[in-house]
Amino acid sequence: xxVHIISKYRWIALGIVLLPIxxxxxxxxxxxxxxxxxxxxxxxxxxxxxxxxQQQALQGCSDIPLGEDFIRCHPEPLLCQLNxxxxxxxxxxxxxxxxxxxxxxxxxxxxxxxHRIELKENIYSAGPRDYNQEVWSNEGQDIKIDxxxxxxxxVARWKNPDLKLTYKESIKPALTxxxxxxxxFCIDRGGHLLQSHVFDAASFFPQLGNIxxxxxxxxxxSKAKRLQDDCxxxxxxxxxxxxxxxxxxxxxxxVFHTLGSEAEVFDNPMRPAANLKFSSKYLDSxxxxxxxxxxxxxxxxxDYDLTEQYLGRLESDLDIRGVAFRCMYY
Amino acid sequence: xxxxxxxxxxxVSAQAEEFSKELARRWADIREVRANQMLVRGRSISxxxxxxxxxxxxxxxxxxxxxxxxxxxxxxxxxKEAGLIYLHQVQVSxxxxxxxxxxxxxxxxxxxxxxxxxxxxxxxxxxxxxKLNFKIRDNKNxxxxxxxxxxxxxxxxxxxxxxxDDKCEVIQKNNCDACPKSFLNIVENNCFNDxxxxxxxxxxxxxxxxxxxxxxxxxxxxxxxCIPDSPIAFCREGLRVFCEEDRLICK
Numbered sequence: 001x002x003v004h005i006i007s008k009y010r011w012i013a014l015g016i017v018l019l020p021i022x023x024x025x026x027x028x029x030x031x032x033x034x035x036x037x038x039x040x041x042x043x044x045x046x047x048x049x050x051x052x053x054q055q056q057a058l059q060g061c062s063d064i065p066l067g068e069d070f071i072r073c074h075p076e077p078l079l080c081q082l083n084x085x086x087x088x089x090x091x092x093x094x095x096x097x098x099x100x101x102x103x104x105x106x107x108x109x110x111x112x113x114x115h116r117i118e119l120k121e122n123i124y125s126a127g128p129r130d131y132n133q134e135v136w137s138n139e140g141q142d143i144k145i146d147x148x149x150x151x152x153x154x155v156a157r158w159k160n161p162d163l164k165l166t167y168k169e170s171i172k173p174a175l176t177x178x179x180x181x182x183x184x185f186c187i188d189r190g191g192h193l194l195q196s197h198v199f200d201a202a203s204f205f206p207q208l209g210n211i212x213x214x215x216x217x218x219x220x221x222s223k224a225k226r227l228q229d230d231c232x233x234x235x236x237x238x239x240x241x242x243x244x245x246x247x248x249x250x251x252x253x254x255v256f257h258t259l260g261s262e263a264e265v266f267d268n269p270m271r272p273a274a275n276l277k278f279s280s281k282y283l284d285s286x287x288x289x290x291x292x293x294x295x296x297x298x299x300x301x302x303d304y305d306l307t308e309q310y311l312g313r314l315e316s317d318l319d320i321r322g323v324a325f326r327c328m329y330y
Numbered sequence: 331x332x333x334x335x336x337x338x339x340x341x342v343s344a345q346a347e348e349f350s351k352e353l354a355r356r357w358a359d360i361r362e363v364r365a366n367q368m369l370v371r372g373r374s375i376s377x378x379x380x381x382x383x384x385x386x387x388x389x390x391x392x393x394x395x396x397x398x399x400x401x402x403x404x405x406x407x408x409x410k411e412a413g414l415i416y417l418h419q420v421q422v423s424x425x426x427x428x429x430x431x432x433x434x435x436x437x438x439x440x441x442x443x444x445x446x447x448x449x450x451x452x453x454x455x456x457x458x459x460x461k462l463n464f465k466i467r468d469n470k471n472x473x474x475x476x477x478x479x480x481x482x483x484x485x486x487x488x489x490x491x492x493x494x495d496d497k498c499e500v501i502q503k504n505n506c507d508a509c510p511k512s513f514l515n516i517v518e519n520n521c522f523n524d525x526x527x528x529x530x531x532x533x534x535x536x537x538x539x540x541x542x543x544x545x546x547x548x549x550x551x552x553x554x555x556c557i558p559d560s561p562i563a564f565c566r567e568g569l570r571v572f573c574e575e576d577r578l579i580c581k
Contacts (some may be wrong), residue, residue: 109473140523269535325430
């Protein structure tokens with residue numbers, strides 16, 4: 001009799017037994033598949049910001065050495081790391097260097113901010129003279145400046161996103177674009193070609209209090225008028241410079257290459273002709289052009305006027321062998 | 331008496347521990363801190379005695395990536411009464427002033443010395459003998475969202491991508507990432523601690539573009555900004571600053 005009942009209702013009995021099991025497992029399986037909170041955002045952000053990747057993740061995938069400034073905010077090693085961790089995602093690299101990562105239902109935009117400093121709010125004065133020339137202030141403007149020169153990697157990626165360069169080629173300063181191309185490059189990055197008075201603000205020691213008694217420093221390393229001719233203080237004749245990311249010629253603001261290194265072009269809305277920093281690695285350490293605030297002129301193509309535009313005392317007949325540049329952002 | 335003092339001490343230290351534990355939980359993910367500019371950092375806040383003041387706004391990532399903020403308010407100790415730190419968690423748009431004197435909330439009583447230190451990376455609360463450190467995540471470096479970014483914003487050059495009013499209040503959130511290329515600051519009102527931004531592929535000071543900003547602090551100019559040749563802005567050679575539709579433009 002019992003066997004008969006079991007045999008008759010065996011599918012119902014099986015259903016009663018299995019149903020709770022299915023209910024028990026169903027929501028859990030679903031949760032694992034759709035959960036956006038399972039994505040840990042901060043380790044990814046920290047990889048991007050600080051570049052402390054796992055060595056194994058980069059092997060055979062990226063030749064950028066760990067610990068270099070260049071590895072920060074760089075998409076290549078991050079993609080290596082995420083693939084190494086077997087993460088499922090798609091990505092979009094924007095023209096301004098921001099990287100979008102799409103992990104199923106979570107979107108993460110990593111901002112290309114690693115190599116920028118924010119100019120402190122203060123009253124500044126452009127040019128090399130002590131008195132209040134070209135005074136301006138940046139309260140409320142949120143001005144950010146590239147700490148390093150634009151590199152060949154950035155220009156290559158801008159011209160052709162698929163172009164691959166080795167690490168050694170990538171890190172060289174970009175020296176050969178036309179003036180118009182440099183403007184376009186910075187606009188495409190969401191910024192503008194660095195303005196001359198902003199570069200001066202980031203180079204001279206800032207002065208607090210009464211600006212009527214403005215006293216400008218000669219060099220970026222100290223207020224004293226004392227030359228430091230080692231190759232770390234600034235790259236001059238006899239020093240090596242093979243990287244846009246070299247930590248040399250630093251000023252109080254954290255901007256590098258403020259003196260020496262390469263000649264550098266700016267946009268100068270206050271005095272358009274004064275747009276070229278001529279202090280560079282081609283000049284002897286004692287050359288008077290090695291003083292912050294001095295400007296020569298790059299008019300167009302290969303037309304340079306190497307007369308100092310503010311003081312008028314200095315001239316040069318040296319050939320310009322490439323000009324570096326960088327961008328600023330509001 | 332001795333037992334009473336011991337019990338009082340235990341109650342106070344338990345409350346202090348509870349306060350720091352709760353803050354550590356609440357402030358594990360600080361996005362930004364806006365402190366009262368009138369207060370000197372690193373010093374005990376002691377004036378005006380007995381008054382309730384706003385110390386800071388602590389911006390946090392709330393549930394579902396919705397930002398919220400903690401209003402940190404303080405009743406300054408006086409001869410009659412010990413100090414009181416009290417917090418209200420509110421929507422970002424709500425002003426903290428509305429919660430002054432409303433102490434029926436998460437709080438720490440019996441405070442005799444309260445001050446703080448703040449930089450870009452860290453907030454330090456100095457509460458009597460305690461030093462409470464909180465890391466500030468640099469939120470300018472990433473955006474996280476459950477929906478595609480910028481999907482609702484299609485700007486063209488000349489459009490405002492960020493806008494503030496005369497009182498420096500934000501009337502259009504910053505979405506300048508959605509500009510076709512780049513953007514510029516523009517003077518269009520009497521707020522001088524912040525500027526509206528317009529999408530542009532040109533540089534400041536060029537023809538028909540926003541004038542470059544010289545600033546108010548550098549010029550000391552306090553009168554109406556909206557005049558021809560306004561001293562707070564400048565243009566490129568051969569152009570002049572004009573004020574059109576309340577905006578400083580180069581012509």
